Amino acid sequence: MVGITRKLGRWGLDRLAYLGQLGELTQQIGVSMLRGRWRPRLLGEQLVATGFGSQLVVIVTGAFVGAVFGFQVYAKFKGYALESATGAMVSVAMCRELGPVVTALMVAGRVGSAMAAEIGTMKVTEQIDALRALGIHPVDYLVTPRLLAMMVSMPLLIAEAIAFGILLSYVVVVEGFGVPVAYYRNHTLASTNMEDVSIGMIKGFVFGILIVIISCHRGLHAENGAVGVGRSTTEAMVTSALWVLIVNFFLSLLLNLIFPYGSAA
Amino acid sequence: MAARPDPVREPEAPLPAPPRAFIEATGLVKRLGGHAVLDGASIRLLVGETLAILGRSGEGKSVLLKHLAGLMNPDSGSVRIDGEEIVGIDERRLGPVRRKFGLLFQNGALFDSFDVEENVAFPLVELGLRDPVVIRQRVLAALEAVGMAEHRHKMPVHLSGGQRKRVALARAIITQPRCLLYDEPTAGLDPIGTANIDRLIRGFQQRFQVTSLVITHDLKTVERIADRVAFLRAGRVHFLGTPAEFFTTGDPVLRQFLDGRPDEGETA
Ligand SMILES: Nc1ncnc2c1ncn2[C@@H]1O[C@H](COP(=O)(O)OP(=O)(O)OP(=O)(O)O)[C@@H](O)[C@H]1O
Ligand SMILES: [Mg+2]
Numbered sequence: 001m002v003g004i005t006r007k008l009g010r011w012g013l014d015r016l017a018y019l020g021q022l023g024e025l026t027q028q029i030g031v032s033m034l035r036g037r038w039r040p041r042l043l044g045e046q047l048v049a050t051g052f053g054s055q056l057v058v059i060v061t062g063a064f065v066g067a068v069f070g071f072q073v074y075a076k077f078k079g080y081a082l083e084s085a086t087g088a089m090v091s092v093a094m095c096r097e098l099g100p101v102v103t104a105l106m107v108a109g110r111v112g113s114a115m116a117a118e119i120g121t122m123k124v125t126e127q128i129d130a131l132r133a134l135g136i137h138p139v140d141y142l143v144t145p146r147l148l149a150m151m152v153s154m155p156l157l158i159a160e161a162i163a164f165g166i167l168l169s170y171v172v173v174v175e176g177f178g179v180p181v182a183y184y185r186n187h188t189l190a191s192t193n194m195e196d197v198s199i200g201m202i203k204g205f206v207f208g209i210l211i212v213i214i215s216c217h218r219g220l221h222a223e224n225g226a227v228g229v230g231r232s233t234t235e236a237m238v239t240s241a242l243w244v245l246i247v248n249f250f251l252s253l254l255l256n257l258i259f260p261y262g263s264a265a
Numbered sequence: 266m267a268a269r270p271d272p273v274r275e276p277e278a279p280l281p282a283p284p285r286a287f288i289e290a291t292g293l294v295k296r297l298g299g300h301a302v303l304d305g306a307s308i309r310l311l312v313g314e315t316l317a318i319l320g321r322s323g324e325g326k327s328v329l330l331k332h333l334a335g336l337m338n339p340d341s342g343s344v345r346i347d348g349e350e351i352v353g354i355d356e357r358r359l360g361p362v363r364r365k366f367g368l369l370f371q372n373g374a375l376f377d378s379f380d381v382e383e384n385v386a387f388p389l390v391e392l393g394l395r396d397p398v399v400i401r402q403r404v405l406a407a408l409e410a411v412g413m414a415e416h417r418h419k420m421p422v423h424l425s426g427g428q429r430k431r432v433a434l435a436r437a438i439i440t441q442p443r444c445l446l447y448d449e450p451t452a453g454l455d456p457i458g459t460a461n462i463d464r465l466i467r468g469f470q471q472r473f474q475v476t477s478l479v480i481t482h483d484l485k486t487v488e489r490i491a492d493r494v495a496f497l498r499a500g501r502v503h504f505l506g507t508p509a510e511f512f513t514t515g516d517p518v519l520r521q522f523l524d525g526r527p528d529e530g531e532t533a
Contacts, residue, residue: 031357121377129336130374134388135360 007237024262025217028139029147036140043145050111050146051153058157059164061106065098066090066165068170074173081090083179087188090169091162095196096255101248104207107157112215115146116236119219122228128220143216147209154208155201162200195259203251208245211240284311286330286345287444287476293342294500295328303339304500310444315470315477317487317508320497321522325371326480327371329497330448333478334368335359364392366444371452371480373433375421382406382417385435392440407435410465412458427453434462438469444476445469451483463489484523496522499508 074086119142122128128138166188173179215236222232288310295303302325310316311334318328331337333342335351344351375384387406394400395410408414411431421429424440434450444470450466451459468488469475481487487508496504496519504511504519510521520526 035357090471125377126370126372126374127376128368129331130368130376132336132356132359133334133363133368133370134391135362135364137357137360 019219021074022213022217025213025220027141028137029144029213030146032137032140033148036137036144038108039141039145042141043148046145047150047153049114050107050149051156054107054110054153054157054226055160057106057110058161060093060104061102062099062161063164063168065102065161066094067168069093069098069165070169073181083173083177084183085187086173086179087166087170087184088191091166091188091192092196094162094165095192097248097252099158099165100203100246101199101205102159103154103158103204103242103247105241107154107208108211108215108244109237111150112211112240113233113237115212115215116218116222117229117233119143119216120232121223122161123220124225124229125224138220142213142220142239147212148217150208150212151205154204158200158204160198162197168171199259202255203248206247206251207244210243214240214243280335284314286310286450287347288478289343289345290333291343293329293332293339293344295325295332295337295339297328300349300406301500303332303342305342306501307342307499308333308502308505310476310478310493311493312476313470313474314492315466315479315490317491317494318478318497319482319487319494319522320479320503322482325500326447326497330368330480332445334366335363335441350486355367364440366446367437367440367442368448369430369434369445369447370435371448373421373429375429375433375436377421380418380420381413381424381432384421384432385439388436388440403439404435407439407460408432410438411435412461427455427458431458432452434465441473442475445478447477447479447481449480451481451486459483460487460489466490484512502512 014188070086071089073089074083077083077089119128122131122142128142131138131141170184170188174181174184218232218236218239222228286309288308290309291307293306294301301503306325306329308316308318308329318326318329328337332339332342333346333461335344339352342352347365349362350475351362375381376387376528379387382404385407386400387398389403405414405417408417412436413428413435414429416424416428416432421432424432429451430453434447437447439444445466447466451462454462462486463486466479467473470477470490477490479486479490491508493503494506494508495502496511498518504514506514513524514520
């Protein structure tokens with residue numbers, strides 16, 4: 001009994017310490033954005049690696065998630081003779097939930113793990129100490145450009161995922177199953193509004209920040225050589241993905257208060 | 266204006282000012298992995314001198330160096346650089362202090378995403394130098410000084426250990442700092458390469474009055490470049506003196522080290 005309590009206590013303290021470290025890193029990034037040196041070249045490199053390089057993965061993911069969701073909705077709605085409303089369902093779901101979440105999960109896997117691996121390798125090979133020895137703050141050099149690049153890239157990537165999801169579901173439902181184009185398009189446009197799109201963008205922005213902070217933190221705290229870097233990489237991805245899913249739930253509740261359904265439709 | 270010479274002092278030999286310490290560390294204690302690697306180590310690096318630090322492998326020489334550069338924080342003790350206490354100050358305020366010295370890491374710590382030339386140029390670019398012609402000139406000069414100019418387009422992974430060390434040395438000296446901290450600058454080099462690097466280090470000291478701290482296992486290097494020698498043992502400075510005193514010491518621990526005798530009780 002005492003053992004369990006102690007273990008729980010230790011676990012709780014570890015979580016608290018972890019949150020404290022994330023908070024400290026966030027604060028460091030804040031200071032860095034206000035006072036650190038502006039490094040356009042690094043920002044450019046990160047924009048290419050994070051945003052440009054993730055497009056294919058994100059587009060394919062978004063497209064197929066949209067397509068399969070469209071197919072299932074169509075199959076179900078057909079029973080109620082509502083198949084022309086499929087597009088409305090797909091587009092709202094893609095904008096509000098599926099687009100941001102699947103994009104964030106793919107980016108956590110592709111970009112978050114790479115950040116943890118790169119920064120972790122630099123940590124265990126003393127390259128970060130070499131930066132510090134030159135009077136360069138590692139957060140300024142390594143984290144801030146990655147965060148800025150992510151803040152720009154993530155909403156754009158999500159927009160692509162949403163667009164291709166809607167497009168491929170349209171192809172499946174309209175071209176594949178012969179639902180009349182006009183109805184389908186009208187339903188889609190009538191029930192999708194700026195609020196739905198804003199929700200997707202806001203979520204993407206938040207998820208992007210989460211992924212960068214969690215992954216860079218893992219990298220900066222990597223230890224024990226190659227094994228440690230490997231573990232940091234996996235943990236960065238898993239932790240970011242879990243946080244994305246959990247934060248998404250609460251963000252949905254919150255954003256639904258701000259942008260309720262049907263407010264502007 | 267002709268002030269009369271002080272009667273008690275030789276006019277042409279004024280009392281030398283007391284030597285000023287560039288780095289002054291006192292009572293450093295650091296526990297790592299449950300064992301006190303530094304256990305009250307104190308050391309002064311005087312302005313303009315070359316201090317060699319010796320000690321057996323694993324005695325904490327590299328750890329000491331990282332404390333002197335503010336890269337590691339001691340459990341207790343103090344480090345002053347140029348009169349400024351650096352233990353416990355914010356990482357951001359350490360930046361300007363660190364730019365006063367160059368640091369050569371034991372493993373080189375080259376940036377593996379940059380090629381040799383970019384690695385050496387990096388400190389200059391970070392200092393705000395923009396003119397590519399000037400940067401190139403200085404990088405080439407530094408690479409030539411360590412005999413690595415012809416390899417300037419290689420990536421660090423494609424260099425040998427000794428080559429990596431020499432590129433790292435070029436990166437440490439490129440900003441012409443007032444103080445240089447070297448962690449085994451000649452480890453892994455052949456005797457000629459070692460002599461070249463020793464001459465380079467000595468040259469900085471003689472031409473630019475650079476203050477240097479050199480961790481080394483090489484007794485020839487000590488002979489060639491050191492003004493003073495410190496021997497680290499059990500987390501403290503066990504011996505501190507001139508090279509002459511060091512080489513002629515009767516201390517049994519140092520004698521074993523100097524003569525390269527194996528530990529007792531381990532017969533083949
Ligand atoms: N980050 C660390 N965590 C735990 N122990 C460490 C760490 N860094 C160094 N040590 C330990 O501190 C001791 C001193 O290490 P250090 O690298 O300073 O030795 P050294 O005197 O430079 O040896 P060498 O001449 O072989 O380079 C070693 O026992 C090492 O295992
Ligand atoms: Mg060492």
